[in-house]
Amino acid sequence: MNRDACRHAIEAIAWPVASLIAALALFGVFVAFYGASPVEAWRLLFVGAFGDAFSWQNSLQRAAPLMLTALTVAIPARAGLIVIGGEGALVVGGFACAAVPYMFAPPSGWMGTLILLSAAAVAGALWIAMAGALRQYRGVNETISSLLFGYIAIALFKHFVEGPMRDPASLNKPSTLPLAEELRIGDIGPFDVHWGLAWGVALCVLGTLWLTFTSHGFATRVVGGNARTAKLVGLPANALIITACALGGAAAGIAGGIEVAAVHMSANASLIVGLGYAGILVSFVARHEPIAIIPVAILFGGFGAAGSMLQRRLGLPDASIQVLLGIAFVIILASETLRGRLPSLRLSARPAQQPVASAAP
């Protein structure tokens, strides 16, 4: 058993790393085409992402919302659903967070912040749960409906934020009323990274704990693995699936709430920058394993941080990092097919016949 787990773990890291190296090599070709030095680009990618304290903070900060939006994909995926509407849940979450003070004055301090984030979580949860419910009760494909819900969320968001709920003082940048100073989410200690990172890491860890160690999480995985079996053993598939969607949606909702409370201070159109879509790729690369989302999101954030550096130092177009990410994701996702084919470990796959191989890993 350990041997299998070990092989699994090695493969889970080896293939993505190999893919990443391949992607970097290809990216070097692109850079060379542009007339810049690939070696310098590689160096700057590293420096910009993880080269010094600032870079680390930069990467971690960018990773924080991605961890949460990736959970929006990962958790429903474990229940067998592919949800791509995280962007919508993030947007309604941000909206709910900014909308709370319109209804009542939340207590100042962390209680108030918690209320804001709860509102965001509930909004996001409802948003994705709708897609789950439509799938379970009406047979509507959740991938499509969550995508459509995303467009609707964005339209409603802009309509309210730039219309009825617009702060008259937000003159040239239409926004809701800014959150009170005491409700905002600050930085972690002396670091230039806000507490959203802690939320992201904590929820990813909780996600894996829930899936691995609770019976509810186990039941969810059974439903996701084989709905028919689940029915046979009498699991309440509908409830489990919709709950998984709600949990996923809550994560993106919190991401939106944090973006508002830690970065923008009010809800406005700047919230909509594709964090939800990026989360989809992060989750797939992490194979929908919540804890694996953490390093993948940090890597993704690191690319973003490095992109800024490539522009400033090499004058490469801003899109170069998008090219790199595109190449990397295509290769990483395609490398999924190689799973179970790690050459040096092939022997250990048949330990019963060839006990000799047990020395291999």
Next chain:
Amino acid sequence: MYMWNRRDWLRATGALGAGALALPWSRLALGQAPITIGFIYVGPRDDFGYNQAHAEAVAEIKKLPGIKAVEEENVPETQSVQKSMQGMISQDGATLLFPTSFGYFDPHMLAVAAKNSNVRFAHCGGMWTEGKHPKNTGSFFGYIDEGQYLNGVVAGHMSKSKKIGFVAAKPIPQVLRNINAFTMGARSVDPKITTSVVFTGEWSMPVKEAEATNSLADQGVDVFTMHVDGPKVVVETAAKRNAMVCGYHASQAKLAPKAYLTGAEWNWSSAYRAIIDAARTGKPHPNFVRGGLKEGFIKTSAYGPSVSEAARKNADAIKARMMSGKFDIFAGEIKDNTGKVVIAKGAVQKQTDLELEKMGYLVEGVIGKV
């Protein structure tokens, strides 16, 4: 103090040491010392519009000796821009930053400025308020409504249908001020003229902009202008509909040489220079920088070949009065398009009047709703 701790920590943990090289006193001692300046754009640098207007000025600034410019484009108004600014400071040693998009100011630029009190921030877009915002930040902006007024004057002469059109992004004060100036310019020529407005809701969405232009042309509009980030699509679509067009942000003349009448262009290099010189000589940071035609912050495109003699004469005359400071666009009585008096008879709101920066109405003659 908390702020100090953070900065010390950043340096101590080896932010490449670059940030530490550019301490304020070393700059003071050297006078015209070399300086690294960061420029951040919200869109592509060559969009024939807002970002290009900045990039053109940056290209000029770069030619000056002792200036190293670092640039980033397509930076969204999120924590990305905060990190880009901090990166320019910590990694490139920039001591002066120009975050050029309106949305960068609050909260992003303010957040970074609070952590870097030795770095100067010059934001484009008129947000800085005495007493409210720190001294190391500031904003500069131009009274481009003067250019839009002149656009309107030319449009008023050239329009045959007496219907002129405005493709706008969002109903915000800056945009409304331009729509109103354009309309009043045209109506100063012929009070029968009306301006139809279409808001696209986005700063850059080409298909919507094209569709807005077409819809307006369908309603008989024959002269267009716009306030979106990249006017290229509106200019080209208007030309395809055999309509005339007045440009905005930068010159779009070469996109439609026949249809292009004139345009309201930014001319940022004078504002840039003033701010950069202050930084290099150690003078206080100019926090509140504004100017119009007179100060050279904006300019007008050369008239297109189809602009009539009468239009040129009239527009030139008004331009001359603007240059001498004797012309006020927002002089009462001005009614909005619901009939309410917004500026009383005899009252004048000078360009510097902050009331104008809160504009929330469309003047008489504009067809559209805020």
Next chain:
Amino acid sequence: MTPDVLFDVVIGVIGGAVRVGAPFLFVSLGECITEKAGRINLGLEGVLVFSAMAGFAGAYWSGSPWIGVLAAGASGALLALLHGLACSLTRVNDIAMGIAIMLLGAGLAFYLGKPLIQPQAPQIPSIFLGEWSTSPTVRAALSINALFPFGIVLAIVMAWAFANTRWGLVIRMVGDSADAARAQGTSVTAVRVAATVAGGFIAGLGGASLSLYYPGSWNEGLSSGQGLIAVALVIFARWRPLNCLWAALLFGGAGAIGPALQSAGIGGGYYLFAALPYALTLLILVVTCSPARTLKGAPMELGMSR
């Protein structure tokens, strides 16, 4: 609103439906053929953007819009080929790969398209169907993207071919039952890759119509999600090519109605207008789907209505 203005608005929306709808038509036809073979291509958004850039580049360098159109189709096919091949590998998820392709296509387009933002390229000609009218509005509305009639023909040919030709049958069989197709000795992988590539080529024509006709320039904001929504359009159209035409016109018209009303002085709610087609699609899905049966017309292999 006076009758005159109303007339102009209606004509304007009809014209707008064709103008704005053209890219929708091509991406939905492209997605339709892909899905008929049993595969989803969410990457058409990337295909659309990349081919728009390539088409513009082709027209700009060669001086001929038609070479641009070919370049757009070819580059769309190339990107779709990548998607098709990658998804043929076992355990590769087509949804995730689609999103990766979307990122890659847009990234490549933006990267390579930097020098193309400024220039102007020769445009696809218009077909003037409104010469009989004296109204400039009618004439404008009826000057149609020369690719659009081609799209209509393509929709008709596809509808006919799916029903009546061996090729059409093979694609449908692969999409409805891979096992049956294999039993017939058909290579499921080859058919799916071919269908995906064809779909990419067709979607590429949509890209050409964006950059070479309407709005007619290369710009990083050129697509506002037309490619991504293709998947919804195809469901909306029940996987029938002719319905794709109506769906595209509906989505196009919905994009045109907001500006048309505003230009006639009726403003407000422009964000909600923009979301109308999405809400409508969702509503139709909710009404017509049922957990008990699969969606009518849905290729069984798609797993679209499990």
